[in-house]
Amino acid sequence: MRLLALNGSPRGPKSNTRFLTDEFLRGFAVTPANQAETLDIARPSDREKALAAFWHSDAVLLGFPLYTDAMPGLVKEFLEQVATLPRPDRRPTLVFLVQSGFPEATHTVPVARYLERLASRLGCVCAGVLRRGGIEGIQSQPAWMTRGIRERFRQLGETFGRTGRLDEQALRQLAGRERYSRFALRLVCWWSRVMYWDRELKANHAYDKRLDAPYAHT
Amino acid sequence: MNALLMNGNSNPADPRFDAYLQSLAQVLTAQGHGVNTLELRSMDLRQCSGCFGCWLKTPGVCATQDQHGQLLRAYLDADVIVLASPLVLGFSSGLLKRAADKLIPILLPYIDASSGECRHFLRYSKAPRLAVLYQDEPDTVDEDRAITREIWSRMARNANTSLVACLSTTITTTEVAHAIACA
Known part of the structure; x- marks a missing residue:
């Protein structure tokens, strides 16, 4: 499977979104034939590559931090550009990753609903929305504190890389408590x-x- | 009442939405309300970079050299903010979202959990009410409208205010003006 991993964080390669994406990709790479390319859409040159590759990938993982309760403007404007491009008959499976600073899962529920609807609107299958709160500061925490969350992202990446699907129960567990x-x-x-x-x-x-x-x- | 109309129409080739907003401004003005319209596509508003400079380095001021100051002053001058844009891919435009992202200097970094859920404390004592105005796409369905309302309701909650209306341009500007002014 050829996976295009798009980091929609305005912070770019050093972002928490990229940190979690990289864990997912470690799991994805366990299946030998899988290939992944990661691009940071905050970088203009990467954004152009992302636009060129979007519709020609087997799957697209789009990750971003929650900004004022939805996707950053950067991501919405990127998606609006994607939608203007010619769409092939065979369309990529979409996976989304949304992380927030606030710990409660309730903050990411509305945007997840939007993303599922978006996939349908684009004529794509949505394999799932990975949601996780309490992520701000994760990279400054000692490795033992973040081992569990990193392992969950890796396992989800491995499952997706092997089956092309994500388990709903695992996604619920990843999202954590609503309140x-x-x-x-x-x-x-x-x-x-x-x-x-x-x-x-x-x-x-x-x-x-x-x-x-x-x-x-x- | 002072209303700020944030025009997030990113497509100047489609004049319908701009014309509707102009009509709404005229109706509100005729009713004695103050109206300020910001045409966001004509403003220099860069993407929020997520640097937290507006919280941690220059509190209340975005580090980016753009027109965010004009946006923040207009926001704080208003009693009600109309977040206006055509729906694009089932939600408000990316242009409007970019402008909304630039509003975070109105908040403090500190977290308030007194309501039973996290949100940031306000930097200012004033919190204008929010209203959403959208223009349907040809394929808009009720689910899109519900999601749009739900997302902006969350944003209003986290900006320590309330979403007083979420309205479509299918109703008259007089009806929109009434809903905004009476909320």
Whole structure:
């Protein structure tokens, strides 16, 4: 199977989306005949290659971070370009990967519904939408903390590479809980503030300006 | 009421949507409301790069040199924002989505879970209400309209405000103006 893996993160090759995509591709590559090419659509030269290759692949994996509750504008504009291109009779199977910073799976439900409908609109089979929350900061965590999530992406990649399908139960398990307890959420709020946001603000000498409202009426 | 019409029509060759918005602006103005229209395709709005500079380096200000400041000022001046575009592939245009992505400086990085679900705290005390206006595609079905409403409802929730209407250009501009003004 020839898989075109498209990273729709505006952060490009160093993004969390690319990190998870690479794990999926490690599993995909277990099947000997499989071939994959990865392109970052935030890079103009890659975007052109992606447009040229999209309709001629056996399968396309399109991954992106959740931006204001849907796909980034970059991804939507790319898809709009894809839809203007001539479509062959034999169309690629589509797989989507959506990751979010917030931990709850509920944030990615509407866009997943859209992506399934999009595949149908494009005349493609949708093999599934990989959804996972709580991903911001994953690359700065020690390997033991992320082993489980990396393994899940690898296993899903292996299954897809072998069968061309994804198991619905595995996708549900990957997405995790729709909601968390108030205690767990309070912990997320505190942890992210103290261990991430405030540290970064201080490192950037911007902590004193963190609440600035530069466009407020005076 | 001050309304901001964010015109996300990316296809100037199709004048129907722009004409509809102009008519809506006239109706709202005639009713005594303030109207500001931003034609997004004419603005220099680069893609949000996800750098978090607007949260962590220059709080409240996007690091990209483009017209995001004009967009943010207009957003904060308004009482209601009309997110307007033809549907393209069953959802609002990529141009409108690009502009929506550029609104994240209105939020703080800190997470608020008091509602039982994560969202960011607001940077400003004001949160204009949101409305969506769309033009159907030839193959639009109810599911597309429902998904569009659902996604923008989530966006409204996470922007600490509410989606007061999700309307099609199949109804008159007078009806749209009434729905926006009375919500």
